[in-house]
Amino acid sequence: MNGNDKKRHGRRLLMGLALPTVVALTTAASGADVEVIGTPGPPASVIIQPAPPVVIQPAPAPAPIVIQQTAPQTMLVDSIRAREVRASAIYANKIKAPHVQGTIHQTKVKIGGGKSDVRAPMVTASVIYADEIRADSVVANDIFVRHLSRD
Numbered sequence: 001m002n003g004n005d006k007k008r009h010g011r012r013l014l015m016g017l018a019l020p021t022v023v024a025l026t027t028a029a030s031g032a033d034v035e036v037i038g039t040p041g042p043p044a045s046v047i048i049q050p051a052p053p054v055v056i057q058p059a060p061a062p063a064p065i066v067i068q069q070t071a072p073q074t075m076l077v078d079s080i081r082a083r084e085v086r087a088s089a090i091y092a093n094k095i096k097a098p099h100v101q102g103t104i105h106q107t108k109v110k111i112g113g114g115k116s117d118v119r120a121p122m123v124t125a126s127v128i129y130a131d132e133i134r135a136d137s138v139v140a141n142d143i144f145v146r147h148l149s150r151d
Contacts, residue, residue: 075125078114079132102140
């Protein structure tokens with residue numbers, strides 16, 4: 001071996017040692033786990049193992065706030081004037097409404113004690129006792145009325 005061959009052999013040996021170190025440092029800086037297999041020197045084998053996946057759970061949505069408007073259980077009034085009257089049962093002496101929906105029972109109704117008049121866009125209760133109802137729409141499961149006028 002002459003002087004040039006010794007220099008070349010020394011450079012090859014140096015490159016063989018430096019290359020795995022540079023590869024290991026480069027992949028280690030990227031955050032992956034690196035395992036170098038074999039002895040230092042060419043050729044070096046590098047196995048890159050990916051990082052395990054990370055699962056991020058989204059925060060649960062807050063529950064909606066529900067505000068229920070409760071209708072009175074029973075309403076006892078002298079008269080009602082409204083666009084719409086709704087109830088499970090209505091007892092009235094006189095109903096004037098173009099739209100009446102429900103089972104109508106034509107009967108004599110005795111209502112006593114109603115001393116007030118109600119005027120509202122919508123009147124809702126479980127049971128309504130009224131001497132007179134004037135509305136655009138009257139809706140109830142059962143309507144007990146003495147006189148019904150659809151005009």
